[in-house]
Amino acid sequence: MVFPLILYKFIIFRGEIMKKFDISVLSVAPLRQGETMKQGIDSAVSLAKAVDNMGYKRIWFAEHHNHDAYASAATVSIVQHILANTKDIRVGSGGIMLPNHSPLVVAEQFGTLETLYPNRVDLALGRAPGTDQKTADVIRRSNHNGVFFFEREVNDILRFVGDKSVQREVRAYPGIGTHVPVFVLGSSTDSAKIAAKLGLPYAFGAQFSPHAMEEALAIYRENFQPSSYLQEPYVIACINVIAAESMEEASFISASHLQVYIDIYTNNLSKLIPPTENFLESLSQFELEILHSRLGYTIMGDSETIRRELIEFQQMYQVDELIVLSNIYELSKEIQSYEILKHVVDELFE
Numbered sequence: 001m002v003f004p005l006i007l008y009k010f011i012i013f014r015g016e017i018m019k020k021f022d023i024s025v026l027s028v029a030p031l032r033q034g035e036t037m038k039q040g041i042d043s044a045v046s047l048a049k050a051v052d053n054m055g056y057k058r059i060w061f062a063e064h065h066n067h068d069a070y071a072s073a074a075t076v077s078i079v080q081h082i083l084a085n086t087k088d089i090r091v092g093s094g095g096i097m098l099p100n101h102s103p104l105v106v107a108e109q110f111g112t113l114e115t116l117y118p119n120r121v122d123l124a125l126g127r128a129p130g131t132d133q134k135t136a137d138v139i140r141r142s143n144h145n146g147v148f149f150f151e152r153e154v155n156d157i158l159r160f161v162g163d164k165s166v167q168r169e170v171r172a173y174p175g176i177g178t179h180v181p182v183f184v185l186g187s188s189t190d191s192a193k194i195a196a197k198l199g200l201p202y203a204f205g206a207q208f209s210p211h212a213m214e215e216a217l218a219i220y221r222e223n224f225q226p227s228s229y230l231q232e233p234y235v236i237a238c239i240n241v242i243a244a245e246s247m248e249e250a251s252f253i254s255a256s257h258l259q260v261y262i263d264i265y266t267n268n269l270s271k272l273i274p275p276t277e278n279f280l281e282s283l284s285q286f287e288l289e290i291l292h293s294r295l296g297y298t299i300m301g302d303s304e305t306i307r308r309e310l311i312e313f314q315q316m317y318q319v320d321e322l323i324v325l326s327n328i329y330e331l332s333k334e335i336q337s338y339e340i341l342k343h344v345v346d347e348l349f350e
Helices: 037-054 075-084 103-116 133-139 146-160 189-198 213-223 247-265 285-294 303-317 331-348
Strands: 005-007 010-013 016-019 022-027 058-061 090-097 121-126 182-186 202-205 235-243 298-301 321-325
Touching: 016 303, 022 037, 022 331, 037 058, 037 075, 037 331, 058 075, 058 121, 075 090, 075 103, 090 182, 103 121, 103 146, 121 146, 146 182, 146 189, 182 189, 189 202, 189 213, 202 213, 213 235, 213 303, 235 247, 235 303, 235 331, 247 285, 247 298, 298 303, 303 331
Parallel strands: 022 058, 022 321, 058 090, 090 121, 121 182, 182 202, 202 235, 235 298, 235 321
Antiparallel strands: 005 010, 010 016
């Protein structure tokens, strides 16, 4: 038996230092096959209530447009609805895709949420449009260069939700003085540099693009400038986790998750489909190559496998927080997956 030695934020596990980490949830409010948008939103509420009761730190909802597989396009509305139906968990955007929005309006929206639900609101901001170019053109017809102004617009939002002393002529009401926590999302070194320069927490999207994670986290940590928002780097990594009571069940229910990635990279995104037996054997060589080269950082298995791979991940990346996405067809199995994961993490740091 291994007895970890607790050292403030770290534990010594089998002779190696492993930083303690918080655990949270990412959702796109997915629709299962046969579900309506209302049913998809209701499922998101059920998930949020469940992970709230389990003690997860936060749940974020991602902004996606022009997909009938997701119900999270109006992210701020989903966030408000989840806040109204939960008790303790922090709720936020994961993220608001800033090229699609006016910084003033974002500050007003999240300032309003913070006013209604104090100390429970997060605002994570991304540089990408969260959709294809044609849809992006329709969303923000007069601005095709929003990504190039990301740093400036993040600064605008920080000012709008800051103290009266930093305000200019145009102000956010509600917004001023709410100090909504702002996070920078990304999957590249560019976003890491911006988060470091602004002294903000950085959330890396390894759930779909893990290849630059090591370099991006190193850049963020090495270049981090302490700020009034954060005194030392804070790293969140988003990964996929599919947990079940047995390896066989985890392998089976993961088929829905794997199909999502095939659909994304073949431009054929559809609602979550039921898992099927012998799923991998049914795939073409091209589809297998997609999974081999494009699948994000994914941990699948029973509790012991999840535990082992989490330890390996954390000893390598030493993140402050994991935010987890689970594409599982049956809502009850998705909730069970989060229960298993929470139990594993709690046991690690007992």
